[in-house]
Amino acid sequence: MAAETVIAVRGLSMAYGAVEAVRGIDLEVNRGEVFAFLGPNGAGKTTTVEILEGYRRRTAGEVSVLGVDPERAGADWRRRVGVVLQESAVEPDLTVRECVTLYAGYYAAGLPVAEIIDLVGLSESAEVRGGRLSGGQRRRLEVALALVGDPELLFLDEPTTGFDPSARRAAWDMITGLQGLGKTIFLTTHYMDEAEYLADRICVLAAGQIVGMGTPDTLGGRDSAPAEITFTVPAGVTPPDLPGTRPRPIRDGASGGRPAAETPQTTGRRIELQTDSPMDALGALAAWGLQQGHTLADIEVHRPTLEEIYLKLTEAAP
Amino acid sequence: MTGTVGAGTVGRPGRTAVALLAHQARYDALSFLRNRQARVFTLALPVLLLVIFSSALGNSTIEVAGTQIKQSTYYLPAIVALGTISASFVSLVISVTTQRESGILKRRRAAPVPAWVLIGGRTVTAVCTAGVIATLLLVIGSAGYGATVSGRTLPALAVAVVTGAVTFCAVGYALVTFIRSADAAQPLVQIVVLPLYFISGVFVPSDRIGTVLTDIAKVFPVYHLRQALLKPFEPHAATAGFAVGDLAILAAWAALGLAVAVLRFRWQPQGR
Numbered sequence: 001m002a003a004e005t006v007i008a009v010r011g012l013s014m015a016y017g018a019v020e021a022v023r024g025i026d027l028e029v030n031r032g033e034v035f036a037f038l039g040p041n042g043a044g045k046t047t048t049v050e051i052l053e054g055y056r057r058r059t060a061g062e063v064s065v066l067g068v069d070p071e072r073a074g075a076d077w078r079r080r081v082g083v084v085l086q087e088s089a090v091e092p093d094l095t096v097r098e099c100v101t102l103y104a105g106y107y108a109a110g111l112p113v114a115e116i117i118d119l120v121g122l123s124e125s126a127e128v129r130g131g132r133l134s135g136g137q138r139r140r141l142e143v144a145l146a147l148v149g150d151p152e153l154l155f156l157d158e159p160t161t162g163f164d165p166s167a168r169r170a171a172w173d174m175i176t177g178l179q180g181l182g183k184t185i186f187l188t189t190h191y192m193d194e195a196e197y198l199a200d201r202i203c204v205l206a207a208g209q210i211v212g213m214g215t216p217d218t219l220g221g222r223d224s225a226p227a228e229i230t231f232t233v234p235a236g237v238t239p240p241d242l243p244g245t246r247p248r249p250i251r252d253g254a255s256g257g258r259p260a261a262e263t264p265q266t267t268g269r270r271i272e273l274q275t276d277s278p279m280d281a282l283g284a285l286a287a288w289g290l291q292q293g294h295t296l297a298d299i300e301v302h303r304p305t306l307e308e309i310y311l312k313l314t315e316a317a318p
Numbered sequence: 319m320t321g322t323v324g325a326g327t328v329g330r331p332g333r334t335a336v337a338l339l340a341h342q343a344r345y346d347a348l349s350f351l352r353n354r355q356a357r358v359f360t361l362a363l364p365v366l367l368l369v370i371f372s373s374a375l376g377n378s379t380i381e382v383a384g385t386q387i388k389q390s391t392y393y394l395p396a397i398v399a400l401g402t403i404s405a406s407f408v409s410l411v412i413s414v415t416t417q418r419e420s421g422i423l424k425r426r427r428a429a430p431v432p433a434w435v436l437i438g439g440r441t442v443t444a445v446c447t448a449g450v451i452a453t454l455l456l457v458i459g460s461a462g463y464g465a466t467v468s469g470r471t472l473p474a475l476a477v478a479v480v481t482g483a484v485t486f487c488a489v490g491y492a493l494v495t496f497i498r499s500a501d502a503a504q505p506l507v508q509i510v511v512l513p514l515y516f517i518s519g520v521f522v523p524s525d526r527i528g529t530v531l532t533d534i535a536k537v538f539p540v541y542h543l544r545q546a547l548l549k550p551f552e553p554h555a556a557t558a559g560f561a562v563g564d565l566a567i568l569a570a571w572a573a574l575g576l577a578v579a580v581l582r583f584r585w586q587p588q589g590r
Binding site: 081088090092093094101129146 | 338341342345348349350352353420421422424425426427428429430431432586587
C-alpha cells in the first residue's frame with residue numbers, strides 16, 4: 001500500500017523580481033515521516049517552507065499540504081498544522097503557562113495546557129515570563145505553542161539552534177516521541193547529526209534547486225561511495241599491492257576533506273587508498289601485516305559522512 | 319486568509335466569537351500591565367501632567383465658549399484626551415510594531431485565530447485602559463482640584479473616551495504600517511502626537527494658540543477628541559454634552575485609519 005502523501009509539491013518556483021529564490025522543485029512528504037530539509041543559507045529553504053506554511057505566495061507550481069493549497073487555506077487547515085518559526089515568537093510579558101493558555105484558546109480541541117508544558121519539559125518554568133527564559137527554554141515554549149492544537153503536521157525551522165548538547169539530545173527525543181504519536185514532521189536544520197539521527201528522508205536544496213534526496217544512508221550515493229583506507233607503513237617499507245584499490249584522489253582544502261599529504265619518510269609513510277570492496281583489500285592488508293610483523297596501529301576505514309556528502313552536493317550546485 | 323467565522327464556530331466548544339475576543343483582550347491586557355514602559359507612559363504620565371498643570375495654573379480662569387471656567391476644569395478633559403491617546407494610539411503603535419518585528423504577530427497568524435480577533439482584542443484592551451485612565455484622572459481632578467462634571471453629561475464623556483480610543487486604535491494600526499522597525503516606533507509616535515497636543519489646545523489653551531495653528535489642528539483628530547471631552551465639562555450647558563460634529567470627525571478618522579490599515583497591514587517582520 002502506498003504511503004499517504006501529506007505534502008506534494010510540483011514545479012514550485014518563487015522569484016523576487018529578477019532573483020529566482022526557488023527554481024522548480026518537486027517533493028513529496030508522507031504521513032508519519034520526519035523529512036529533513038537541508039541547504040546552505042540563501043538556498044531558498046525559508047522561502048519554500050514559508051510557502052508550505054501559507055505565509056508566502058509563489059510564482060509558479062502546484063503545492064498541496066494536507067490536501068489544501070496553503071495560499072488559500074483557512075482556519076480549519078491551520079488547526080491541523082503546527083509551526084515553529086525560525087525567529088523567536090514568545091510573548092515576553094506572559095508566563096509559560098499563560099502563553100500556552102492563550103494559544104490553547106485559539107483551538108477547538110487543544111491538548112491540556114499542563115500536559116503540553118510537561119511534554120516539552122518546561123513544568124518547572126511554568127510561571128516564568130517569556131522574556132526571562134533561556135534560549136533553549138524559549139525554543140521549547142515555541143514547540144509547545146505549535147503542539148497545543150494537536151496538529152497532524154509540524155514544521156520545525158531550525159528547532160535546536162543555540163542548544164547545548166544535552167538540550168539538543170532532549171529535543172531529539174521529543175521529536176522522536178512526536179513521530180511516535182503519528183505526526184508528520186518537516187524539519188529544517190543546519191546540523192548533519194540532527195538530520196542523520198531524526199530524518200527518515202533528507203532533501204538537499206542548493207541555489208533554489210533540489211540537488212539530493214534520499215535516506216540518510218543513501219543520500220547522494222552515500223551507500224555506493226567508495227570506502228577509504230588509510231594507514232602508515234614504517235619508513236623504508238614498501239606497502240603491499242592491494243587488490244581493487246586506487247590512490248585516493250587529492251582533494252582541495254575547500255572540499256572539507258583532509259589533505260592527502262604524505263608524512264616525512266623518517267616516521268613512516270601515510271598511505272591513502274580508495275576501494276569499492278574494502279573487505280578484499282583489508283584481508284590482503286591484514287595478511288601482509290601479520291606476515292611482515294607490522295601492526296599498522298593507525299589504520300582507519302572511512303565511509304563518507306553525511307556532512308561530506310552534503311558539502312559535495314551543495315558545492316556542485318551552480 | 320481569514321475566512322468567515324460566525325459566532326460559536328471558533329475557539330473551544332461553545333466558545334463564541336465574543337468570548338474569543340475577550341480571551342485575547344485578557345492576555346493583551348495582562349501583557350500591557352506587566353510592561354513597565356507601558357505602565358509609566360500610559361498610566362503615570364497623564365496623572366503627572368494633570369497634577370502639574372492643575373497645581374500650576376488651576377485657579378486662574380479661562381474663557382471657553384463665552385463663559386469663564388477654572389483652568390483645572392479646562393485641563394482635566396485635555397489631559398483625559400492625552401490619556402486616551404496614550405492608552406490607544408501611543409501604546410498600540412509601540413506594542414504592535416514590536417510584536418510584528420519580533421515575530422509574535424507572524425506566530426499568532428499561524429494559529430487558527432481570525433485576524434479580527436487579534437486586532438479587536440488589542441483594541442478592546444486599549445478602550446478598557448482608556449476608560450481606567452479617564453476614570454482615574456476624573457477622580458483626581460474633581461477630588462484634588464475641584465474640576466466638576468455633572469452626572470447629566472457623564473454619558474457624553476464616556477462616549478467621547480470610547481470613540482476617541484477606537485479612533486486612535488484605527489489610526490494607530492494605520493501608522494504601524496509605515497514603521498519598519500521597533501526602535502523607530504517610540505520616537506515616531508511622539509513626533510506625531512507632541513506637536514498635535516500643542517496646537518490642539520492640550521497643553522496650551524486654544525485661544526492663545528492663534529487661528530492659523532488652530533485651523534491646522536482642526537484637520538486632525540486630537541483637537542476634536544479634546545473638544546468632545548471638553549463639552550461635557552462646560553458649565554451651564556443645557557444639553558447632554560454630546561459634541562456631535564467632533565464625534566463625526568473622529569469617526570471619519572477611524573474609517574480612514576481602518577481603510578489604510580486593511581490595505582497595508584502586514585503580519586511579518588518588515589525591518590532588516
